[in-house]
Amino acid sequence: MTIDDAAPPIWVGHSRGSSAYTRLLAALFCAGVATFAQLYSPQAVLPLISADLHIGAADAALTISASTVGLAIGVIPWSTLADRIGRVRAISISVVGATVVGLLVPFTPTYEMLLVGRLIEGLALGGVPAVAIAYLTEEIDPAHAARAAGTFVAGTTIGGLLGRLLSSPVAQIAGWRIGVFAVALVCGTAALSFVKLAPRPRGFVPTRRSSANPEGSLAHRLMTNLRSPRQLVLFAQGFLLMGGFVALYNFLGFRLSGGPFFLPPSVVSLVFLAYLAGTWTSSLAGAQATRFGRKPVLIVSISIMIAGVAITLSSNVIVVLAGLVVATAGFFGAHSIAAGWTGRSASVGKAQASSLYNLFYYGGSSVVGWLGGVAYDGCGWAAVAGIIAGLAVLAAVAAAVLLPRN
Numbered sequence: 001m002t003i004d005d006a007a008p009p010i011w012v013g014h015s016r017g018s019s020a021y022t023r024l025l026a027a028l029f030c031a032g033v034a035t036f037a038q039l040y041s042p043q044a045v046l047p048l049i050s051a052d053l054h055i056g057a058a059d060a061a062l063t064i065s066a067s068t069v070g071l072a073i074g075v076i077p078w079s080t081l082a083d084r085i086g087r088v089r090a091i092s093i094s095v096v097g098a099t100v101v102g103l104l105v106p107f108t109p110t111y112e113m114l115l116v117g118r119l120i121e122g123l124a125l126g127g128v129p130a131v132a133i134a135y136l137t138e139e140i141d142p143a144h145a146a147r148a149a150g151t152f153v154a155g156t157t158i159g160g161l162l163g164r165l166l167s168s169p170v171a172q173i174a175g176w177r178i179g180v181f182a183v184a185l186v187c188g189t190a191a192l193s194f195v196k197l198a199p200r201p202r203g204f205v206p207t208r209r210s211s212a213n214p215e216g217s218l219a220h221r222l223m224t225n226l227r228s229p230r231q232l233v234l235f236a237q238g239f240l241l242m243g244g245f246v247a248l249y250n251f252l253g254f255r256l257s258g259g260p261f262f263l264p265p266s267v268v269s270l271v272f273l274a275y276l277a278g279t280w281t282s283s284l285a286g287a288q289a290t291r292f293g294r295k296p297v298l299i300v301s302i303s304i305m306i307a308g309v310a311i312t313l314s315s316n317v318i319v320v321l322a323g324l325v326v327a328t329a330g331f332f333g334a335h336s337i338a339a340g341w342t343g344r345s346a347s348v349g350k351a352q353a354s355s356l357y358n359l360f361y362y363g364g365s366s367v368v369g370w371l372g373g374v375a376y377d378g379c380g381w382a383a384v385a386g387i388i389a390g391l392a393v394l395a396a397v398a399a400a401v402l403l404p405r406n
Helices: 019-053 057-085 087-107 111-125 127-139 142-174 176-197 218-226 229-257 265-292 294-311 317-345 350-379 381-402
Strands: none
Touching: 019 057, 019 087, 019 111, 019 127, 019 142, 019 176, 019 229, 019 265, 057 087, 057 111, 057 127, 057 218, 057 229, 057 350, 087 111, 087 127, 087 176, 111 127, 127 142, 127 317, 127 350, 142 176, 142 265, 142 317, 218 229, 218 350, 229 265, 229 294, 229 317, 229 350, 229 381, 265 294, 265 317, 294 317, 294 381, 317 350, 350 381
């Protein structure tokens, strides 16, 4: 056989340290900023929204839940579209379209229109979490996939932190609507940066017809993942842990604004600096999973989250903030493991596996994020903390009993 007759080399993914690897992670970092900054920017100004619109904590939190419901609904259609038009193109349309909506939503005149606008914004944003992990796992050398997934999740924490830190101080000066609008402007820059940086995909070829997909129909790909006990446990991790985590950040601000702390909004917004702990543990968890296995790192991370939530029951503000840092570190460590594991363990339909994880993940955010407000309005912070800890214990038990080591 001549050299010309030799089969082309099998694509194994970009290796760590290559320029394409660096560009891909930088691009997904920007996509994470564009997505999560605007998704959660109202969270830092929920007390201001509550006061301005004359609504309670649970109703104010619906501005977050509306967007996460939209995102949860959108992830599966976005994964299907990504199979047809390609991963990079789908993410590009998602972040640019969502940013355009995000620039308009803050100026809706009524509470009901605000919720509808946030729902549409969430639908548009769904393309990033639906496709990003699949894109990453298809383009990165498998030996570095866990670490790369952790790095991507770390980038999403920066986006979430940026949105919250920017919206609150601007809102104190110009109102919550301008605060949320300012975040959307930053997201526009991040969205365009993704479009510029993302390398050409090589690990996946889009198919125009569903019948041409070598992995079978969309229904087959979805059901294969939904029939897998491992995948179901990982999906449950997303629902239980994310639900508790959003409730933690939604309503701790209300607690710190009231007695016995009475902190001003500009100070309360600084609690979101605790997200930096998640930035660190997301990358760390990926590295430790490579060394010790995913399951032990997942369970340890959940245990850390539970301990942090318990610490927030203190009446000392410094101790409360320390508990928030600990809980945040634990959550993002667990999330980076579960999200990356979902994509790697899918036998078919990696994009659909990631979409289903995000469906459960943001479903938990929407349901528990609102339920925590009902608990807070009725029984105070102790009830919210109890719900968060209980859900995390359930997630840890399911992981310990039903997941393999790696």
